[in-house]
Amino acid sequence: MEDESKELKLTDDEQELLTELLNDSAKLSETGKSRRQFLRNVSAASAAILATQMLAEQKIVAYTPIENVSGASSAIENGVKVVMKVNGAEKSLNVDSRMTLLDALRERLELTGSKKGCDHGQCGACTVIIEGRRVLSCLTLAATCEGKEVTTIEGLAKGDALHPMQAAFVKHDGFQCGYCTPGQICSAVALLSEAKNGEASYVTADVRAKARAIQLSDDEIRERMSGNICRCGAYPNIVAAIKEVHTGKDVAQTWQFAGETGVAIFENAEMNKEGA
């Protein structure tokens, strides 16, 4: 634990889990920047490895695949044929004209990462990325997505690496129950490009300024993420995670403990060292 270089070795479990999670049959390479980046953010004594068993067990006890999920159900009324690209793969669906994109993803394509929090565009849990922009999939009829490119939380990781935003959310504990998390992360990923394009927000000081890449303040991040409700209240951690990815610089994590000699502040690495 004390030496970061020791963490850079992928265990069989990690490899197994990542391969499974990322839905990628390619074996993880032994070296490579993306993997190192991931391991720096997700310490070896954490998530990955343990989750392997959980994931496997969940599937055994509870997961029965739907047959012909994307095929036409006999019950479809006012069927509309839609062809869209979801996470890079072309999907052809015959949908009820009333079906939202969110329900199409969840009930027809088995992509249950996007969540239904309010079904009214008020909570952000269903946020996906369409053509590079964040969109509330509960307010988007599936029938309107003809020819569109849709990215969901399941499509953010590339090959063997988590998207940096996903890794930063793990590192900064940017969630508790995890239900709003797919929407928060999709929103945050699209936010990065909005900043790059210099798009203004409610807290932007001068909205007339010519659009150019902007460095977001904490308040800019807070405002731009205010369409994504987190009832667990992970907001400060979400801001830290986004700031880290946006700036490309480590945002320190600290824990404060008060003993007989007053308050001691620990950084993550120190905490780990202490117990080693």
Added chain:
Amino acid sequence: MNERIKNVGQAMNRIDGLLKVTGTATYATDYAIKNTAYAVIFKSAIAAGKIIDLDTSEAEKAAGVLAVITHKNAPKLNASGGIRGGALLQSPNIEFHGQHIGLVVAETFEQARYAARLVKVSYEKTDAKVDFEKHEKEAVTPKDKDRAEASRGDVETTFRNAEYKIEAVYDTPIEHHQPMEPHATIAVWEGEKVTLYNGSQIVNGAQNAAASTLNLKPENVRIVTPHIGGGFGSKGGQWANLILAAVAAKVVNRPVKLALTRQQMFNSVGLRQRNRQKIRLAATKDGKLTALAHETTTHCAINGEFVEPCGDCSKVMYDVPNSLISYRVVPMNIILPTYTRGPGKSTGSFALESAIDELAYQLKIDPIEFRLKNEPAKDPSNGKPWSSRAIVQCLKEGAKAFGWEKRKIEPRQNPQGNYLIGYGVAAGTYPARQRDTSATVKLTRNGSDVRSSIELAASDLGTGTHTILAQTAADALGLPINKIGVRIGDSALPPAAGSVGSVGAASFANAVNDACVKITDELIAKSGKQFFVRPTAAEMMASENINEFQTRVHAKPPADADKYSSHSFNANFAEVWVNDSTGMVKVQRFVAVTGAGKILNPKTARSQIIGGNVWGIGMALTEESILDSRWGNFVTRSFADYHVPSNLDIGSIEPIFINEEDTIPNKLGIKGIGEIGIVGVAAAVANAVFNATGKRIRELPITPDKLI
């Protein structure tokens, strides 16, 4: 294993984190089960009376509809089987607005939703009690013995004769839990057995309530809930939706998915009741409290009593010889209230800690000093010694970290541009308890690779249960943490306590630790050998050449725990900025110091405290539900009307933990942190608003209209 890494106490990432950031963690409706039909509930449009006619013919004819279930054709259920809030379609009687009166089951969600609107209902209305102000005087003493009047000394005489005193009424509104995952269930029958995928803070509680209500044996009901999308009390007890999903699945003989809509969440799964708290507080000139009365009047449902314990903090916070805690409750036509984060303590501490601040100001004593003058040497409510009480340290360390010395005792002394800046402090407490829990630990060995699986029907609603149990087991077994698998959230596993009332961590982790100690003992005994240095379970598996081994424990709280009074304590410090023109309040900075025993994982614990603080800030500034007194419905029934805090509403939050070792409440010294984080928060904010503006707001939330 000489370089054994200690995991407990380390700031570790959540072991379920990867699942959550990749969208692969499974919540109630995330299971793809073949041939699933969809159910949509429809609700009563009146608050009291009965259904006289219910025409479902058009709905039944609608495309894709498989069944319409109402009180006319619903199977007979055991309505007193432990489901909260009624609404089980057992009679035409209506007890509150939004009571479930039926459901449509169809091939698709769209078809069910459409057909539910085709049902025609006519009612016979009777007078509904929905206006608390109007019916407050009808309040009676609660039946619940835990809400019986508790008094000592002579409050009335002492208060009457006191020179320094406060008498004030503090009002808190109806609040809703609104976890991000609406309550939802997938029900799958196999013969007489039913599996219910359903978010459940108390896994075995949900199992027993469902079994009893459906007239089944508990072993024929399985609850599956590995991840819960928040609960905050609303998924502690279970509500009618769980049962109606099972009923629908039985009727159509197919798996059924039933999710409440966000609108339906406002009157389906309990709420935090409106409280009117009268506080009387008296003190001597030098700041010694002489009398404290905390009298709460509230409402419950027509069909059930629930009264949150607003007076609990007042029982244990201060040394005061004359004390009175009492409750009155009026049944109303409203969904049954229930436990909501920091039940009673969060709302009760708003009243108590505001009054303490008011009296300190009257005495011109610093509110921290005032609290320190009234520290009780033992629990004033029962005379028991404290197992530990970190409140003095919380206040002192918090004052240093926050910069309390800069605060002026007089309000309006800190303007900055158009803003008035104010500092406020408030303390809080929550009991620490362990509950009976069983756990199984399994060890498997493949050559030199030893792994363990920890199994119990515990739950994780974002609280970090998976992670802390892996940490606990790794240390107790002497295995690296990556060799531990944690299986929870399934009633087929050994029965466990719930993630409620801050008992989860203590109950689950002690059971897991006991199981790991026991399995090591058993392996040593099996070997028949003596050891100078106790070997680990993993070492014994290897040296004895054992490939599979398991054991199970039933862990109970320590026998002596009851002889002490065990609580978490905190001190909250708020810096608010009040816009002098608009009355908008922002909590710019918040410091929460918590003494909550052993902190198992500082990373997840910090998040828990921040989450509680965010809830408290919502309580203080934005959250309020409004009933239309004509109809009994909530006017506030979406996130556009009921304002939970959003990202921009929250400023800097800085949690600090006290290093506290207290193994009296349980062997591992865990006190629990889920509830304490919200206690005292609203009062700290209200006290800061007074310091900023000179306005004492005794009615939450502190919206701009109250400040301009």
